[in-house]
Amino acid sequence: MYVAVKGGERAIENAHAWLAEERRGDPGIAALTLEQIREQLSLAVNRVMAEGSLYDPDLAALAIKQARGDLIEAIFLIRAYRTTLPRFGGSVPVDTARMNCMRRISATFKDLPGGQVLGPTFDYTHRLLDFKLAADGQAPKAPTREAAPSHVPHVTEFLNREGLIEEAPADDTPPPDLTRAPLELPASRALRLQALARADEGFTLGMAYSTQRGYARNHAFVGELRIGTVPVEMDIPELGFSIEIGEIEVTECETVNQFKGSKTEPPQFTRGYGLVFGQTERKAISMALVDRALRWEELGEDNQGAPAQDAEFVLYHGDNIQATGFLEHIKLPHYVDFQSELELVRKLRREAGADTAGDVAE
Template sequence: MYVAVKGGEKAIDAAHAWLAEERRGDTSVAELSIAQIREQLALAVNRVMAEGSLYDPDLAALAIKQARGDLIEAIFLIRAYRTTLPRFGATLPVETAEMACDRRISATFKDAPGGQVLGPTFDYTHRLLDFKLAAEGEAPVAPTREASQEATPHITTFLKQEGVIQTEVDQGDTPRDLTREPLELPADRALRLQSLTRGDEGFVLGMAYSTQRGYARNHAFVGELRIGTCAVEMEIPELGFAIEVGELELTECETVNQFTGSKTEPPQFTRGYGLVFGQSERKSISMALVDRALRWEELGEDNMGAPARDAEFVLYHADNIQATGFLEHIKLPHYVDFQSELELVRKLRAEAEENLASAAANTVPEAAE
């Protein structure tokens, strides 16, 4: 006998109180501050800002604290808060070529024009636990270096001058805003990039990895990966010119992909592109690989049945908030639905047993030889 649970409101209130207690943890241990999370868990903060579509390190740190470190829950909180904010206008496109770079590397040219800067990276660490951190000692002082304030041209600019990479023309159109209107297919490249930049990092990584393993034959080089600060400008009608309204830390990746040509395009290199809030290298590279895979149709390539080339599959499943909502709703009460399913299974079993019994009764034993 299945019955509905009673006393739901009291149970929910108690669950909330218990959650708050668990969130705080042992009160003899100092409570985490928002500043500590923002400064010492910066990569988690960056992910929440990117997938929450809101650049605010303090709010992202608060969301992480409230969510007990569950980043998808924190992203959900940020997106919900974002819907309450008024929109005053639109900024101009950021000029990433003018980025003040903290890190800038290329896997295609050793002597990249403008130089290579390793910056703060895990790439050359030994992946061994550092027990000095458990002792809570002071961090070593890094050599002093200011980010370059000079414009650093993109690597692809030099390939373009040689005419060996596809020319991409800015049509000047204002892209649709995925944060204000639902995703609709077919989606142009601008909308696909929006979906990927706020898509779940693990999902986008998995799709990118699939292209490298042969599901799209997407052999790519990192033409350039750069991390740094870009000025954000906005045109003020009353002034008649643009002014700087803030700065963003961004990670940008451009991949260079071999392309043997098609019926519509000559042999040349093509590009994949990724741009993400904060320091998010894995996400930006993954995004660039998937972006290139999704361009198969405009380049006249074969679909090959590759998952990463199926725009509907990729874009409709990249959003972790939608995925979480649909996944987790099945743990909520479904008593009526289950009762109907239970009655149906009982009826089918009864009919099956009745048919078996009838078949057995009508079976004539074979005569013994």
């Protein structure tokens, strides 16, 4: 039960003022600029864009600054801002085969057209703290090698040629949009992918890890992981044709999974798919594993009762803004609720004859 109470205004105002002061920290130290956050904390910016579900690096940098580096709070700010924007339309689906890749690796094929391109990765670093970074901000210049920008084909295309992997034929079904209609079950794959693309990275990682440890095990290999930029194209009614309205960086992961075959499908490899805004490969791989686990029904696999196979469990608990909203609301005043609980417990104790030590102070 909720009742209106007054009296907290001054305390709240003062708390906000103190929050602003704490956010600034020691005034003797230079304030962070949004450009610094955008350029030097770019992976935090990417995560906020991905889970905030709005690609705008400057806004994400502002949200991170305002949230004092609390990324879920920053994602909350972005989600709230997003609802104020008029929607101009939906894009033509991005063509990731046309990606200008900065990174592209395959764990399944050593020699593949386009090669294994590592890009600016943490992989193979020794994970030792680098005290040179504490001393100065000088960066070495990245070596270059002559190359013409070109598009590299998807790895799954090679397997497709032998019919060894399930195909993903194009269709033009308008996708459902969970920002416009409440998430309902059963959820189509399109809806699941939207929910996963904006789901919490930690939750998605935990779910994906559970499939690797044996809960709905499906033996995923990273067929391909690529990071790069793709143009975003949209039909413009007033022009009568489509134009590119921007360019975004995305991470795409395709897993290749073992599949014994089912009543309807021959033995072949199956696929899981991850696509996420920005350079976010942990999230993209996790998304692909969870996508694959959730496909058990359409592939005719057994329901092993694993959490990652349970669409309701995954989709209703993966959104960190919904989760934090409900979780954190319990710290807000519930005086009246609690008062009635208190009365109930006292009554039950009296009835049980247990209440001898006196009441809880009121």
